[in-house]
Amino acid sequence: MNRKLLMSLAIGGALVISASVTKAQGPHHGGPPGGPFGPMELLGFEGGHDGKVVKGAPFSATATSDTTHMLSDGTVIHRTAQINLSRDSQGRSRHELTTSSLGPLANSGAPKTMVMISDPVAGVHYMLNTGEKVAHKMSMPANNGAANEGNTFHQKMAAEMAAEEASGLLKKESLGTQVINGVSAEGTRITKTIPAGKIGNDRAMQIVSERWYSADLQIVVKSTHSDPQTGTTAYQVSNIQKTEPAASLFAVPSDYTVQTGGPRGHHHGGPGAEAPPAPPASE
Numbered sequence: 001m002n003r004k005l006l007m008s009l010a011i012g013g014a015l016v017i018s019a020s021v022t023k024a025q026g027p028h029h030g031g032p033p034g035g036p037f038g039p040m041e042l043l044g045f046e047g048g049h050d051g052k053v054v055k056g057a058p059f060s061a062t063a064t065s066d067t068t069h070m071l072s073d074g075t076v077i078h079r080t081a082q083i084n085l086s087r088d089s090q091g092r093s094r095h096e097l098t099t100s101s102l103g104p105l106a107n108s109g110a111p112k113t114m115v116m117i118s119d120p121v122a123g124v125h126y127m128l129n130t131g132e133k134v135a136h137k138m139s140m141p142a143n144n145g146a147a148n149e150g151n152t153f154h155q156k157m158a159a160e161m162a163a164e165e166a167s168g169l170l171k172k173e174s175l176g177t178q179v180i181n182g183v184s185a186e187g188t189r190i191t192k193t194i195p196a197g198k199i200g201n202d203r204a205m206q207i208v209s210e211r212w213y214s215a216d217l218q219i220v221v222k223s224t225h226s227d228p229q230t231g232t233t234a235y236q237v238s239n240i241q242k243t244e245p246a247a248s249l250f251a252v253p254s255d256y257t258v259q260t261g262g263p264r265g266h267h268h269g270g271p272g273a274e275a276p277p278a279p280p281a282s283e
Contacts, residue, residue: 053091053120054218060086061240069231077231085219085237086245093118094249117250126252135252137260169193178212181238185212185221205229217242 063083070076081099095116115128120140127136164170175187192207205228212222221237252258 054087055091056089057217057242058087058089058244059217059219059240059242060084060245061237063235063237065233065235067231067233086249088245088247088250091120092250094245117252119250126258128252128256133253133256135256135258137258164192169195175210175212180212180214180221181236181240183214183217183221183237183240185214187212 061084063085065079065081065083067079068076069078079099081097083098084094084096086094093116096113097115098111098113113130115126115130117126117128118140119125123140125138125140127138128134129136161170161172165172169192171191171193173189173191175189177184177186179185187210189208189210192209194201194205194207196203207225207227209225210223211220213219214221217240219237220235221240223235224232226232
């Protein structure tokens with residue numbers, strides 16, 4: 001999936017679960033947002049596909065994200081999010097995020113739910129505003145364009161990581177293979193060292209990320225990210241069912257208004273401007 005499109009789908013910053021995750025993956029910490037382990041993971045997109053449609057590997061699961069950060073005065077900040085993940089055999093996907101720790105509702109305690117549907121068969125993405133019952137419809141980029149962008153991104157990241165490995169500032173380790181929640185996954189640990197004085201720090205700092213990737217499902221099933229500046233974020237996928245999800249999950253509900261363009265777009269239709277697509281046929 002196109003990285004720029006993913007970020008444009010956010011309403012009030014919904015795709016960035018916490019500022020700490022984005023900051024921890026920023027340019028001064030070894031990579032741009034989302035890589036190698038960043039906010040895309042929190043919606044199940046982590047894994048480096050960038051436009052690749054995964055077919056023939058249907059599943060449903062529940063993912064959780066927990067971030068804990070202690071401030072200098074001893075105050076502990078704890079943020080949580082839950083993501084329901086679904087993907088069918090044709091590569092359609094649904095990501096339903098529920099959190100009360102971001103955006104305008106961050107201080108209200110009221111949970112906020114956002115839903116993203118990606119339909120590569122129809123060539124469209126939908127962002128569902130569940131509160132207003134509005135579906136924002138966006139066209140998917142051509143696969144070759146998304147793939148080229150993804151290849152360029154990963155080539156640049158690989159070059160940066162290779163340079164840091166050569167300088168001794170980055171260490172990459174294999175953690176072997178484990179069965180996590182019934183799924184075989186391969187683990188990788190990356191330790192990034194920030195030298196003293198690099199960002200005003202009086203001594204060297206280490207940022208440690210671990211990721212467990214399932215080649216079978218082509219998703220990350222578990223990860224942790226620890227940064228002394230921003231705390232620790234733990235992500236895990238559970239309740240994994242390798243069966244075909246209900247077709248209705250990948251269709252816009254009939255009582256929603258479909259508007260063309262992103263949440264901030266200017267080309268919106270009114271009620272009935274565009275009929276929601278029929279649910280895809282079951283496989």
